[in-house]
Amino acid sequence: MFFDSFSSFIQMGNHGIYVWLCYGFFAAIVAANFISPMITRHKVIKDLERQMRREQK
């Protein structure tokens, strides 16, 4: 470990705000990229199943 304590890891020698802001933004965009196609898949499958059931009747 490069840092000698957890608080110095968070502070990063006064650069903490920049580093953590970057990683936070990165995490948000990455999460959106994972979640968005999952939601679409859920919706597409639901719609197609409903459509199939309607056609069977």
Next chain:
Amino acid sequence: MWQALSRLYYKLGSPKWFYEISGRWMPWFLIIGSVLMVLGIVWGLAFAPADYLQGNSFRIIYIHVPAAMLSQSAYIIMAVAGLVGLVWKMKMSFIVAKVIAPIGASVAIIALVTGAIWGKPTWGTYWVWDARLTSMLILMFLYFGVIAIHNAIESEEMANKAAAVLAIVGSINIPIIKYSVEWWNTLHQPATITLTNKPTMVPEMFIPLVLTIIGFYCWFGFWVFARTRNEILLREHRTNWVKKLLISKVTANDSIVGDPETNNRAGE
């Protein structure tokens, strides 16, 4: 040789084949990508030594550089896929080109935002209108342009063609981004890693960067597969194999990212 190539071409052009093979590959892209990203980020954030000049702010490199590289690679893939679609009328190719646009845009935004935040402690400013930063901004707008074309043009065939032409014409921007730090005076530093020269960083800094770069590319593959599969389901829903798939989904689960549909069903 030619036979093998043409067989591959027909397979790649088949939505059913793409759907099956991507379903098999996706878990690997997710697992390998996640392991590499976690390793690289933990190493880069907590264990790599601080830069003698920039201090700890240099740790932003472990997301900034992978994002900047991927945003350009993704653009090239999108342009090539568009070209293949135009020349050989390959439908799958247009689908891939379409789904890359929003992913590429989000990755370009990561590169721009992390770069701006990094600029403040390093250069004293969030933004300068120099060649590297401006050409990256143009890259982001090119992605937005492709997305806008797909949203604005109702005819899918027309939208695919127009988006492909924009992507191909816009690819002139890629060499401009790459060589901008050499052709013009800029605040931005030249490339840290090149394929031809030895890295200018010590291994403790360099290895985690390689890990996050490879990991990010794996995630990109996962995202492209996930979105392409959705498009395939939508377009091919009249075919027998999709109908069979939907029926079998009621009993079995073919999704690897946890399928909310079957989960709901279990609770009903």
